[in-house]
Amino acid sequence: MSEELLRVEAVSKAFGGVQVLRDVSLSLKGGEVLALVGANGAGKSTLIKVICGAHAADEGAIYIDGQKQSYRTVRDAVAAGVAVAHQHNMTISRLTGAQNIELGREPTRLGLIDKRELRRRAEALWRAFDVNIDIDAECGDLGPGEQKIVDILKALATNPRILILDEPTATLTLGESKRLFAFIDQLRAKNIGVIFISHHLQEVLDHCDSVVVLKDGRLVHQGLVDETLTREDIVQMMIGRSVAREKRASSAVDGETVLAVQNLKVANLHVGRFEANRGEVVGIAGLIGSGQTEFLQCLAGARRPAQTGSVMLFDKTALPRTVGDAVVSGIYSVPADRINTAMFGALTVEENLSSASLAGLSSKGFISSRMARTRAAELISALAIKCAGQGQKVQELSGGNQQKVSFARWLSRPGLSEASLKNQIFLLDNPTEGVDVGAKAEFYDLIGRLAKRGGTVIVTSAEFTELIAICDRIYCISDGTLRDHFPAVEMTEEALLLKTN
Known part of the structure; x- marks a missing residue:
């Protein structure tokens, strides 16, 4: 040099x-x-x-x-x-x-x-x-x-x-x-x-x-x-401290399937069969651009599939037609592109945290500023969101704190603070992209808590070691097809790379 x-x-x-x-x-x-x-x-x-x-x-x-x-x-x-x-x-x-x-x-x-x-x-x-x-x-x-x-x-x-x-x-x-x-x-x-x-x-x-x-x-x-x-x-x-990554204990309840899809085609991806159970964290591993994002968009009502075989979603036999339908059904999406599709960059932290639960924060048709402030403060504390205050623009936050806001806005919805999340599905597309190791550990803990309370989490990640650490089962995408699933405890990063190439 x-x-x-x-x-x-x-x-x-x-x-x-x-x-x-x-x-x-x-x-x-x-x-x-x-x-x-x-x-x-x-x-x-x-x-x-x-x-x-x-x-x-x-x-x-x-x-x-x-x-x-x-x-x-x-x-x-x-x-x-x-x-x-x-x-x-x-x-x-x-x-x-x-x-x-x-x-x-x-x-x-x-x-x-x-x-x-x-x-x-x-x-x-x-x-x-x-x-x-x-x-x-x-x-x-x-x-x-x-x-x-x-x-x-x-x-x-x-x-x-x-x-x-x-x-x-x-x-x-x-x-x-x-x-x-x-x-x-x-x-x-x-x-x-x-x-x-x-x-x-x-x-x-x-x-x-x-x-x-x-x-x-x-x-x-x-x-x-x-x-x-x-x-x-x-x-x-x-x-200032070491971060140990431990495999979480599974909360999945055998046989309580909340989502089952067969013969679905979206973009260039063919999904032969995909299932997710209550209290389970299900991973989807694939190279970037393999179709995992489009698949999650289908589940979230943001994209229509080119072909749908059979669907079982809670007590319904069809995928949500719109994002609004998905939210009403208890399906919440945290997209990978947090700036453009997961939040409102020009709005404040408080406004973003309130955006998914306006009805629950309203009284007689008007939003209660007191309720919004209180709930935002609770979420900022619970997820350790680092900001100058609730009035700071969310686009001014660091990447990891923006991701926490995009996650927390769904947690502000009525009912999600209750003990049970048994009829809720969280779709997480590369949730820790651009997030430091300390914040990642917090996200992993949050995902584990959602599953422990009966929620179902479906997650994609470009980091295969991350999927192995947080998932119960992992589906693999190869040659345009979502293939068989494997227990995460049996997987290694090298094995997933081979199965997705």
């Missing part, structure tokens, strides 16, 4: 009196891959926004090649050589992959966009990344993993010297992740410094040169990644 490329010196930042960063310093060399880790709310996103010009630091300074930077906008930071591929896809669905990659940098000829040159530039990046993506297709027609790669290519199109990758592998398949890390090795060779944010600690150990750990807005560690550093060491620094 070369000399120091980036130096962050004693940076502090507060919002509305809440101190988010406290005297944080770090350094990045050319050709170095620096992991930035920390629990949700530790200050990672704010630090990145300071480095890339989206926020101005209250105190401290940013240096590139030893020169103090005074940029005030993201454009200034890009001109200084800083680029970011954000955690959430920033592509425009009605534009092609090539148009997204060159967005804002379109070549012109005689005052018009030179479409041929635009595509040539995009294809050069596409070939360098060695990915199989149709860059002439609209991004809305691409899968989440493909959209993420377009996002990364867009960041690379600015020829950055410092590239920030925020949870880049969260929606990538195993093959796409391998290609990404191979490309990061190419960036190393070109002396580009990479800041790599990930909650997958094994990626940090396998692919990063050094690691910075934030806790409660403070730097608690910066050092090399070597054979002496373990996942347990990083967890301990992140949250």
Whole structure:
């Protein structure tokens, strides 16, 4: 690695009196891959926004090649050589992959966009990344993993010297992740410094040169990644305690089937047979884009199947036709795309927590502000949602706390605070994506409590070890078909990878 490329010196930042960063310093060399880790709310996103010009630091300074930077906008930071591929896809669905990659940098000829040159530039990046993506297709027609790669290519199109990758592998398949890390090795060779944010600690150990750990807005560690550093060491620094993952005791009641589907087809997925019992946690394992999301959408009333054989859902013989029907039936969905489909980003934490239970919080046709505040406070406390207050906009929260809100809004419904959840089904699509290890343990405990109270949980996850830890049974998707289920206690990550490829 070369000399120091980036130096962050004693940076502090507060919002509305809440101190988010406290005297944080770090350094990045050319050709170095620096992991930035920390629990949700530790200050990672704010630090990145300071480095890339989206926020101005209250105190401290940013240096590139030893020169103090005074940029005030993201454009200034890009001109200084800083680029970011954000955690959430920033592509425009009605534009092609090539148009997204060159967005804002379109070549012109005689005052018009030179479409041929635009595509040539995009294809050069596409070939360098060695990915199989149709860059002439609209991004809305691409899968989440493909959209993420377009996002990364867009960041690379600015020829950055410092590239920030925020949870880049969260929606990538195993093959796409391998290609990404191979490309990061190419960036190393070109002396580009990479800041790599990930909650997958094994990626940090396998692919990063050094690691910075934030806790409660403070730097608690910066050092090399070597054979002496373990996942347990990083967890301990992140949250101040170790997190042991234990297999929960099953609460499933044999024979009490609440959902049974046969010969259903949705998108490109064929479901031969799928069953879920009361008090059971059922997992669905498959590569990203295999159809598990579309299947959950069918169960949630958000999508109509192309073909339906037989259905048994509680005392009904049909799937819900709308999301409203599903909710009335006791089926609650927490989608993977929490920003766009699981919550209302511009509304407050309290408003989001009340949004699924307005009738239960109303008196004589009017919403009771007192009841809404009380219930929101109970949920914030119960799920340890970290926020500046109930009036904070939910889009300002960290990813893990946003996910807690998207989960908790269903728990505010009348009846869900009672002891029994025997006629309730929770559909969780990648519920811990972008969530730190400490918050994951809280989610696992919550899922276990829902099942213990008689609720049925159906969950998908890109982390197969997660499914093994929290599920009773796991269905596998392979070659477009949802295949047989297996007891989770008999599964290993390697076995699930083989069954889903």
